[in-house]
Structures are given as structure tokens and as C-alpha cells.
Amino acid sequence: MEQRFKSLSLFEFREKFPDADSCLSYLAKLKWGNGFTCKKCGHGNSCRGMSPHSRQCTSCNYTESPTANTLFHKVKFDLLKAFYIVYFVSTNKKEITSTELSRKLSLRQKTCWAFKRKVMKAMKSSGNHPINGDAEVDEAVFGGQEEGVRGRKNKNKKLVAVGIEKKKKGISRLYAKVIPDAGSVSLGGFMKHHIGPSANVKTDLWTGYKPLEKDFENLVRVPSGKKGRNFPEMHRAIMNLKGWLRGVHHHV
Numbered sequence: 001m002e003q004r005f006k007s008l009s010l011f012e013f014r015e016k017f018p019d020a021d022s023c024l025s026y027l028a029k030l031k032w033g034n035g036f037t038c039k040k041c042g043h044g045n046s047c048r049g050m051s052p053h054s055r056q057c058t059s060c061n062y063t064e065s066p067t068a069n070t071l072f073h074k075v076k077f078d079l080l081k082a083f084y085i086v087y088f089v090s091t092n093k094k095e096i097t098s099t100e101l102s103r104k105l106s107l108r109q110k111t112c113w114a115f116k117r118k119v120m121k122a123m124k125s126s127g128n129h130p131i132n133g134d135a136e137v138d139e140a141v142f143g144g145q146e147e148g149v150r151g152r153k154n155k156n157k158k159l160v161a162v163g164i165e166k167k168k169k170g171i172s173r174l175y176a177k178v179i180p181d182a183g184s185v186s187l188g189g190f191m192k193h194h195i196g197p198s199a200n201v202k203t204d205l206w207t208g209y210k211p212l213e214k215d216f217e218n219l220v221r222v223p224s225g226k227k228g229r230n231f232p233e234m235h236r237a238i239m240n241l242k243g244w245l246r247g248v249h250h251h252v
């Protein structure tokens with residue numbers, strides 16, 4: 001989220017977030033934009049909860065607020081001001097002090113100090129530091145001798161989404177996650193978590209990536225070529241991962 005704010009000017013930020021309700025609506029969209037899954041029972045359907053923008057599971061009635069399990073969980077001050085802290089902390093080139101934040105937002109300095117620390121910690125964890133340069137995404141079947149068919153489920157095989165960050169001629173970061181299928185929702189969830197919206201993303205021509213062109217403005221889809229010829233680093237990364245896994249788990 002901090003990355004998404006980086007491209008906004010203060011003026012645009014003000015327009016996008018005029019009040020706390022717009023912040024809640026933004027968090028709800030971020031959380032459930034690709035569908036709802038109940039944290040308690042895994043059910044996939046929800047209705048409106050009692051509090052604004054919350055969702056209630058239609059199976060077990062568990063209610064989740066848009067702020068639950070986010071940076072804004074149990075924040076005791078105005079959510080809009082918390083959003084401003086995230087904005088100022090993530091956009092200022094020079095580190096903004098809690099005294100400055102306190103003055104700008106009419107909040108207690110201690111409050112600003114504590115929340116700023118939380119924001120900075122979140123920015124440091126890799127999940128919140130998405131790839132913004134050159135990225136490649138592919139998915140591969142693990143746990144079988146032969147290559148599986150995309151989108152088809154097999155109990156012993158696992159479909160794994162792999163994302164790499166390329167720097168010069170090597171790979172600087174690699175993310176991998178087991179995904180339920182190769183549809184655009186599963187792939188998109190993985191990609192949005194690890195890759196920034198304006199990164200140069202390269203994928204093959206698999207249709208699951210097509211709808212994601214609207215989320216990643218610089219996404220290009222190219223033929224993978226014979227034996228992944230157009231994706232040499234990715235091809236090698238997947239081979240290495242498979243080799244490593246075979247060594248660790250003999251049954252894979």
C-alpha cells in the first residue's frame with residue numbers, strides 16, 4: 001500500500017481520501033476486491049456487516065472489518081490521519097520526524113512516533129516492498145515427473161506461482177507460492193502481493209495473465225519459446241527450485 005501512495009501527489013491524495021469513510025472503502029477494496037474468503041471457516045460468500053464496509057460470512061456469521069490484520073488494526077485515532085502518516089512516511093525522501101507529523105496532523109507526538117514506527121516496520125518487510133523494476137512471473141507444476149496441464153487439479157502435484165526480480169543479468173529476488181489454480185484471480189493475488197503496479201512485468205501468453213493487464217500497466221505477454229527460451233532466468237530458477245525440493249523431500 002505504501003508503494004501505491006508513492007505515485008500520488010499530496011493534492012491527488014487529498015482528492016482520493018477526503019474522509020475516514022473513503023479510507024475504509026479503499027481498504028475493503030484492497031482486501032476483498034478479488035473476492036471474499038472467511039478467515040474462520042473458509043466460506044466464499046459474504047454480506048454487509050454491521051459496521052461500515054465490513055463483511056459478514058454468510059455461513060458462520062464471522063464479521064471482518066476492513067482494518068483487521070492490516071497496519072490500521074486497532075488504531076485509536078482518526079483513520080484518515082493514520083492514512084496521512086503512511087503517506088508522509090512513504091513519500092518523504094528525508095525521514096519525517098514524529099514532531100513534524102504531530103504538528104501537521106494535530107496528533108500527540110507519542111501517537112505519531114508509535115504509528116510511524118509501525119509503518120516503517122511494515123515497509124521493511126519484503127511483502128510490502130514489492131518489485132518495482134523488471135519482473136517475470138510464471139507458474140510451474142511441482143511434484144511430478146511430467147509437466148501437468150494448467151488449470152487441472154491433481155492431488156499430488158502442486159501448482160506454484162513464481163515471481164522473480166531481474167537485475168542486470170541475474171535474479172535479485174525470488175518469490176514462490178502454492179496457488180490453487182492458474183486463473184487470473186490466483187495469479188493476480190500472488191502478483192499484487194509481490195509486484196508493484198508499474199513494474200515491467202513479463203509473462204508468457206497464458207490467458208490467466210491477460211486480465212491482469214489492467215492491474216499492471218507495463219505488463220507484456222510474450223511467447224515462452226521452446227523450453228522457455230525467452231525466459232532463461234525464470235527457466236533456470238524453476239529448475240533450481242525443483243532440484244532443491246527433490247533433494248529436501250524425496251517423495252517430491
Ligand SMILES: [Zn+2]
Pocket residue numbers: 038039040041042043057058059060061062
Ligand atoms: Zn465463516
